[in-house]
Amino acid sequence: MARIAAIPKAELHLHLEGSIEPATLVELAARHSVALSPEAAAARYVYEDFAGFLEAFKWVTSFLRTPEDYALITERLAHQLLAQNVVYAEVTISIGVMLRRKQDALANFLAIAEAGRRVQEKGLQLRWIFDAARQFGPAAAMAVARMAAGLKSEGVVAFGMGGDELALPAADFRGVYDYAASQGLHRVVHAGEIGGPKSVRDAVEWLGAERIGHGIAVMHDPAAMDLLADRRIPLELCPTSNICTGALARQLGRAKARIEDHPMRDFFAHGLGVTLSTDDPAMFHTTLVGEYSLGPRLGLNPAQMMRIAEMSFEFAFLPVGEKRSLLDTFRGRINSLGLV
Numbered sequence: 001m002a003r004i005a006a007i008p009k010a011e012l013h014l015h016l017e018g019s020i021e022p023a024t025l026v027e028l029a030a031r032h033s034v035a036l037s038p039e040a041a042a043a044r045y046v047y048e049d050f051a052g053f054l055e056a057f058k059w060v061t062s063f064l065r066t067p068e069d070y071a072l073i074t075e076r077l078a079h080q081l082l083a084q085n086v087v088y089a090e091v092t093i094s095i096g097v098m099l100r101r102k103q104d105a106l107a108n109f110l111a112i113a114e115a116g117r118r119v120q121e122k123g124l125q126l127r128w129i130f131d132a133a134r135q136f137g138p139a140a141a142m143a144v145a146r147m148a149a150g151l152k153s154e155g156v157v158a159f160g161m162g163g164d165e166l167a168l169p170a171a172d173f174r175g176v177y178d179y180a181a182s183q184g185l186h187r188v189v190h191a192g193e194i195g196g197p198k199s200v201r202d203a204v205e206w207l208g209a210e211r212i213g214h215g216i217a218v219m220h221d222p223a224a225m226d227l228l229a230d231r232r233i234p235l236e237l238c239p240t241s242n243i244c245t246g247a248l249a250r251q252l253g254r255a256k257a258r259i260e261d262h263p264m265r266d267f268f269a270h271g272l273g274v275t276l277s278t279d280d281p282a283m284f285h286t287t288l289v290g291e292y293s294l295g296p297r298l299g300l301n302p303a304q305m306m307r308i309a310e311m312s313f314e315f316a317f318l319p320v321g322e323k324r325s326l327l328d329t330f331r332g333r334i335n336s337l338g339l340v
Helices: 002-006 022-031 036-045 050-061 069-084 096-102 103-119 137-148 170-182 195-203 216-220 222-233 239-242 246-252 265-267 288-292 300-313 320-337
Strands: 009-015 088-092 125-133 156-162 186-190 211-214 235-237 274-276
Touching: 002 288, 002 320, 009 235, 009 274, 009 288, 009 300, 022 036, 022 069, 050 222, 069 088, 069 103, 088 156, 088 320, 096 103, 096 125, 096 137, 103 125, 125 137, 137 156, 137 170, 137 300, 156 170, 170 186, 170 195, 186 195, 195 211, 195 216, 195 222, 216 222, 216 235, 216 246, 216 265, 235 265, 239 246, 239 288, 265 274, 265 300, 274 288, 274 300, 300 320
Parallel strands: 009 088, 088 125, 125 156, 156 186, 186 211, 211 235, 235 274
Antiparallel strands: none
C-alpha cells in the first residue's frame, strides 16, 4: 500500500459533489441553519442500488447553495488528492444540477476554479468536466454545453452526461454533442453502467464519445469491446462504485456482486484502454489508493496495475507535451520504486 501511495497518479472519473465527506456535510448544513448530526449524515451514505445512490446524491448536494460552499468542497477534495500523490485530476461538476436548482452556476464555478488554482503550486493540476443529467433532457444539456464552451480558458476541458442513462436515448442528445465538438470540447458519456452494451455503442456512434464512464455492460458483447479497442476509446472504471450502486450485480443478474467479479481484468486482456477512478469517493467510502490496492482481487498483477495507472495519463484531456512530461515523471517514479 505504501508503494502504491508513493506513485504519481491521475484520476479521470471523479465527481466533485461525490467527494463530500459526512463531516463536511454537517458543516455545510450548519451554514444553512440545518441541524444535522454526524450519525444522521453517515447513515445517508449507505444504499443498496443505483436508485438509492441517486437519491442520496440529490440529498447531499441539496446543501450546496453558495459559491463559498463549492469553494470549500473543492479545497477539501484537493487536500484529499494531494495526500494520495495525485498530480492531475479531471473533476466532474454537476452544472446541470446547479442550473436546475436556479443557482448562479457561473459564480459557483468561478469559486471552484479559484480554489483549484490555489493548490496548483502544491503539485496538483485540476481540470474540469461540466456534467449534464440525462434525465433533464437535451435543452438542459445544451445549456451546460454552452456554458462549458465559454469557460475553456478557466480550465474546462470537456462536456459530459451522467444521471439516469435509461431515461432518454442517446440520439436525443446528438445536437448537443455536435455543438460541444464544434467548440473544441472533449466529450464523455456515462454508459453501460446499468444499461446494456447498446448504450455504449450509442454513446460512441451517436454522440462521438471519447471516453466512456463505466461501460461495464460491454462484458456481454465482444464486438462492442472490439469497437472500443479499435477506436482507442477507454473505459473509466470505478470498481468499488459498481459494487456500492449494485451496477455490477445488475449486469451479472445477481443479488450481490464482489470485487472479484469485476470485468476489469477481461477488459485489460482484450486490449481495451482502461483507467481506474473512484467516481464518488466519499459516497462509496473509497480512495484512489484504495482502488489501486484492489489489484490482486481484480486478478491483476503489479505490472498490469502500473500499466493501467499509465493509461490514466495517456487518456487525459491534456496537450501532448503536458502528458509526456507527466508520463516521464510517472515512469521514473515507478522504476525507482521497482514496481515494474
